[in-house]
Amino acid sequence: MSGYLLAALALSALVMSFVGSARARATQNGASEKTHSRPIYHGLNAAIWTGVPAFIFLLLWLAGQNSVINQLVIASFPGSESLDATARSLIMSEVRQVAAGNIFKEPTPEIQAAVTHLKSLQQISAVAMVAVISAMMAIGAFLGYKVVDNRFRARHSVERSVTYFMMFSSLVAIVTTLGIIASLVFEAIQFFTKVPITEFLFGLRWEPQIAIRADQVAGQGAFGVIPVLFGTFVISLISMIVAVPTGILSAIYLTEYADKRFRAVVKPLLEILAGVPTVVYGFFAVLTVAPAVRSLGLSIGIESSPNSALAAGAVMGVMIIPFISSLSDDALAAVPRAMREGSFALGATKGETIRKVLLPAALPGIVGGVLLALSRAVGETMIVVMAAGLIAKMTVNPFDAVTTVTVQIVTLLIGDSEFDNPKTLAAFALGLVLFIVTLILNLIALRTVRKYREKY
Amino acid sequence: MSSAALTESISSTGVNWHSDEMKARRKARYAADRRLQVYGIIAITFALGFLAILVGSLTFTGYKAFTQTVATIEIDLSTAKVDPANIGEADWRGIVRGALRTQVPGMSRSDERKFFELFTSSAPFLVRDAVVADPSRLTGKSTFTIPMADPVDQLVKGGISRDVPENQRRINNKQIGMYDQLVANGIISTPFNWGLFFNADSRFPELAGLAGAISGSFWSLLVCFVISFPIGIAAAIYLEEFAPKNKVTDLIEVNINNLAAVPSVVFGLLGLAVFLGWLGLPRSAPLVGGFVLALMTLPTLIIVTRVSLKSVPSSIREAALGVGASKHEMIFHHILPLAMPTVMTGSIISLARALGETAPLLLIGMNAFITSPPEGVFAASTALPTQIYIWADSPERGFVSRTSAAILVLLAFLVLMNGIAIYLRQRFERRW
Numbered sequence: 001m002s003g004y005l006l007a008a009l010a011l012s013a014l015v016m017s018f019v020g021s022a023r024a025r026a027t028q029n030g031a032s033e034k035t036h037s038r039p040i041y042h043g044l045n046a047a048i049w050t051g052v053p054a055f056i057f058l059l060l061w062l063a064g065q066n067s068v069i070n071q072l073v074i075a076s077f078p079g080s081e082s083l084d085a086t087a088r089s090l091i092m093s094e095v096r097q098v099a100a101g102n103i104f105k106e107p108t109p110e111i112q113a114a115v116t117h118l119k120s121l122q123q124i125s126a127v128a129m130v131a132v133i134s135a136m137m138a139i140g141a142f143l144g145y146k147v148v149d150n151r152f153r154a155r156h157s158v159e160r161s162v163t164y165f166m167m168f169s170s171l172v173a174i175v176t177t178l179g180i181i182a183s184l185v186f187e188a189i190q191f192f193t194k195v196p197i198t199e200f201l202f203g204l205r206w207e208p209q210i211a212i213r214a215d216q217v218a219g220q221g222a223f224g225v226i227p228v229l230f231g232t233f234v235i236s237l238i239s240m241i242v243a244v245p246t247g248i249l250s251a252i253y254l255t256e257y258a259d260k261r262f263r264a265v266v267k268p269l270l271e272i273l274a275g276v277p278t279v280v281y282g283f284f285a286v287l288t289v290a291p292a293v294r295s296l297g298l299s300i301g302i303e304s305s306p307n308s309a310l311a312a313g314a315v316m317g318v319m320i321i322p323f324i325s326s327l328s329d330d331a332l333a334a335v336p337r338a339m340r341e342g343s344f345a346l347g348a349t350k351g352e353t354i355r356k357v358l359l360p361a362a363l364p365g366i367v368g369g370v371l372l373a374l375s376r377a378v379g380e381t382m383i384v385v386m387a388a389g390l391i392a393k394m395t396v397n398p399f400d401a402v403t404t405v406t407v408q409i410v411t412l413l414i415g416d417s418e419f420d421n422p423k424t425l426a427a428f429a430l431g432l433v434l435f436i437v438t439l440i441l442n443l444i445a446l447r448t449v450r451k452y453r454e455k456y
Numbered sequence: 457m458s459s460a461a462l463t464e465s466i467s468s469t470g471v472n473w474h475s476d477e478m479k480a481r482r483k484a485r486y487a488a489d490r491r492l493q494v495y496g497i498i499a500i501t502f503a504l505g506f507l508a509i510l511v512g513s514l515t516f517t518g519y520k521a522f523t524q525t526v527a528t529i530e531i532d533l534s535t536a537k538v539d540p541a542n543i544g545e546a547d548w549r550g551i552v553r554g555a556l557r558t559q560v561p562g563m564s565r566s567d568e569r570k571f572f573e574l575f576t577s578s579a580p581f582l583v584r585d586a587v588v589a590d591p592s593r594l595t596g597k598s599t600f601t602i603p604m605a606d607p608v609d610q611l612v613k614g615g616i617s618r619d620v621p622e623n624q625r626r627i628n629n630k631q632i633g634m635y636d637q638l639v640a641n642g643i644i645s646t647p648f649n650w651g652l653f654f655n656a657d658s659r660f661p662e663l664a665g666l667a668g669a670i671s672g673s674f675w676s677l678l679v680c681f682v683i684s685f686p687i688g689i690a691a692a693i694y695l696e697e698f699a700p701k702n703k704v705t706d707l708i709e710v711n712i713n714n715l716a717a718v719p720s721v722v723f724g725l726l727g728l729a730v731f732l733g734w735l736g737l738p739r740s741a742p743l744v745g746g747f748v749l750a751l752m753t754l755p756t757l758i759i760v761t762r763v764s765l766k767s768v769p770s771s772i773r774e775a776a777l778g779v780g781a782s783k784h785e786m787i788f789h790h791i792l793p794l795a796m797p798t799v800m801t802g803s804i805i806s807l808a809r810a811l812g813e814t815a816p817l818l819l820i821g822m823n824a825f826i827t828s829p830p831e832g833v834f835a836a837s838t839a840l841p842t843q844i845y846i847w848a849d850s851p852e853r854g855f856v857s858r859t860s861a862a863i864l865v866l867l868a869f870l871v872l873m874n875g876i877a878i879y880l881r882q883r884f885e886r887r888w
Contacts (some may be wrong), residue, residue: 065547066736159784166694169687175710176751180722183729246499253496268498277812277868279841280514280863283848287856288513318506339600351489372717379719381815382841386848406721406815413728413819430664435718442717 002062005133009058013051016141020046023148031150041154047146048161051112054136069121071115104247146204184435187428194422195223200429202226206392206403208412208423223426225433231402235313235384236377238398242317243377244370247324254325255332256354274322282386285315297399305389310398312387316380320373327372327449331365332358364448371445375438381406405434474543513711514867518860520613524649524662525604527575527638531555531583532597535577545590548580552602559872560637571634574627576603576662604644606854608635612646615853626853652861656828657838657846666862668829672742672822672837673811679833680753680810685803687750688757689792695758696765697787705732716755723752724819732820740821740836748820749810756809762803764795769888797884801877812866814841827857840866 021043028035073095074088083091095114098107106113148154190199203224250270254263290311297304305309335358343353359366389401390411412427470477494503537544553572556579557563563571576582579602586600587593599748603609603730607627610616618632627635638644655665699705727748731737737744768791776786823842830837838846844866847859 063735070516155782159782162784163694163698166690166698170694170699170708170758171688172687172691172751173715173755174708176726176754177711177715179730180718180726183733184722187729208771246502249496249499249502253493253500254574257493257496264538266504269507270500270503273503273773275812275874276510277814277866277870279812279814279844279848280510280867283844283859283863284514286508286848287517287860288509318503321503349485349489351492352485354492375717376719379721381719381721385815385818386845406719409721409725410815410818413725414823428725428729428738431722435722437720438719442714446713 002058002129005058005130007054007057009051009133011135012137012141012368013047013312016050016144017043017047019043019141020148023145024154027148027150029068030228035150036152037154037156041158042148042152046141046148049140049144049147051138051140052161053140057136058129058133062134064216065125065129069118069125072121073118075119077114079108102402153245179293180435184428184432187425188432191422191425191429194425198314199223200225204394206408208408208426221422223422225430227394228403228405228408228417228430230394231309231388231392232378232404232406234396234398234402235309235316235388235404238309238313239317239320239377240374240384242314243320243324243373245426246317247321247373248328248366250321251332252327252354253326255329256350256358261328269324270322270323273319276319278319278380278382279386280321281315282382282384285311285383285387293399302397302399304399305401307387307389307401308399309388309402312384313398315387316377319380319383320377322378323373327369328366330363331362331369334365335361364451368445368447368449371441371448375441375445379406379434379438381410385410405430409434442446486765511867512822514860514863517857518864521614521652521854521857522649523613523617523646524651525609525612525646526601527604528599528601528645529555529559529643530597530599533587533594534596536561537839538587538594540591540861541593543591544584546584548663549585552580552583559641559643561633563634567630567634570628570631574605574608574631574635574638574658576605577661578658578660601663606661606720606852607631609662610853611635612644613857615857652865657826657843659825661850661852661858664858666840666843666854666865668826669838669840669843669862670865671829672745673839673841675742675830675837676745676749676817676822676832676839677811679743680749681803681807682804683746683750684753684757688754688803689761689799691754692758692761692765693792696762697783697791712755712758716759720752720813721815721819723748724816726751727816727820738756738834738836740824740838741834742822742830742837742839743833744820745817745822745839746833748816749813752813753803753806753810754817756805760806761795761799764798764802765791766803767798767888768794794886797880797886801881804873804877804880808870808877811869811873812841814845818845840869 017040021039024035024037024042028039062162070092074092077091091111091114094107095111098111099115200223202223204226205222205224206227207222209221220381237255254267258266286307290306290308293308293311293314294304294306297308339357339361340353343357348356384404384407387404388407389406391401392403393400394406395402409427410431412423412430468486511650529552530556533551536546536551536554538551553568556572556575557568571806580601583600604612606615607625608631611618611627611632616627620776622629635644651663651665653665653670654667655663656663656668695708699708727744731744731747732739771791773786776790778785781789817839821838822837823846824836824838825846826836826838844859844862847855847862
């Protein structure tokens, strides 16, 4: 339905752009005074008046209609005044399921009545939406047609609309950030009403497998974030141990030693490592790296877990290499020529210049790059979801399985997602922790990099 | 100063540069220099070697899934009692089994059951669907292609070895004998596996394909592009050309840079809470996937567009303004068209990134088990990367090579998109 409405909107706006410009051309002919805007602007103006208000209204209607209809259905449900929000949403989801035709058991008469009510409301809403939108289109088209006149400054009007659209667009980024913060904080606060925040922040046990129904046999549940953070730290550390030396050394070779042809071939090849989707790395870690790590562990006499921290961390490290390499590359290239040449003039070899002059000078930039890479490792999801463990353990043994924040978020949210049990809400609390940690890392990193750039 | 004088003045400091000690020092210093080079080469070799192993092992496990062992069976439907008005209701199981039975004569009942296990268990449905699509097959003999079950396929491709003891493989000696009989009958072949591209997901590896995932990814990327492309360009133009330099603009800029570095799984949480929770949009829908991907690609797109707008020389701006264009006309008639190749390159590359993105799609439920391709942006669906995740989690042997094949398909799409981007850049980009 809304698809046809959108098509109708686009079509009538298109038609109005031709009608408007035709009328502008007609009024121009034989007019005594010069027109202000070219006919195309009159056409565009008519199209905007026809389409845009109706389009905005359509979006608002679509966004709002479900919750309004829910409110109305629930309000008419017998005995709903005494129910809490959870029970209401349960009833509502049952009503919607039945209305969609997914009937598992014979619905009660109350539900049946609510379904009829829901369907009639949906019908009313659909008819009203079409009527209101058509009326808005018609009024807009009429006004847009009427306003065409030699003296009317159609170009200004169109440009103003475009400017408003651009301003709105640049606000989308802010709205996204606010949306992230709002959704994380809102759900996390709900979580903290069920699990005290101190237990979450300082608890040493993470066992989220709690009973969803009363008759299920499951653990008591413990939501202490420390072991999860610890596992994240271990895996990130392993990935950094792989990525930092490799990235910096390859950047040094590529900027200082390699000739142009070698660089032109190798640099894009390295960048491919960053372009491979993470789910591919995850599968590769499970398929190839984990068995290799396991046999490595056995050969040195250590019992290795099938999803060891080492396999996940090492593969993640390889993914991060090009990231560190290109940021170090930038930092090294930004060191002024004078410092390099001064060092050569004193008789230092290339290696000595790199180690004693270039690296110290580029250090802030490299550190910034490493911090950005660390933030990426902390937030990386698919590799660890597929290759790391599920059980939160406080261990530094790289052959053992540990879990990470992102693994827990994904495993807690795959499957059911009713927003009322601590298991689901815990994912949002973890998401908040992840967001804050990466935000701090990013801010420090961006600041270091920028400060360093200003220095030279 | 002559060279003799130079040597004189240095040796006057009391250091003999030609002594063995100094020679050894020089040697050590150059050795350190060479060591650094070697370390660099080792680092690059490690990274590129890893890449080679990655691609190599995926190709090695994946190429097998591009063929599928099938049996070509002739069935005479004129003798079967099929009501042409009601094709779906006929006893297809009986018909198919009857036709299969003739291939290996003289089987006991239990042998027969083992024999039917060699073929995909959906064989009756495949035959039924083929007849529904072409009812003229009812009048006489016609041939049907039936995929073999996963163990047989593995046996053919070497995933299961005949040398392994019988109790350790999923196909016993008797079944292997029956299979050899089928080969002797000349009905077994391994053609190219079109099902990999034209079938939707299935619990059975021999039937599972990527059609649902590819169209799900297509719809998501379409939504992503339709939203992020205009909004990204508009935002970039506003920030670059119109925005006053004040605190709000600074805030927006810092914000965009930070958003570009927010972990993708957080965008998944946003999508789950806002689009599914608060706005009540359908779960697993490519529409929501597209929304989330659009929010993720927007910051990168804005940054790329701003850079390309900045690179258009100011002489063009001034010339346009000089002949009386308004600021909007200057931007939309001159600056933006000139910046467009770079913007297109940037947006194709960010779309390619969005295509490979998995975690946010998992959180909004695009890892559902869906056996038909989605018919639009509201229908439940998977996407290529989430399909890879689902298959990677499936225990059947056949899914290992299917997963690798799906990865190869995904990588092929990525190479294609990046190739187009590079072509556009080299063909149309101007250097000022």
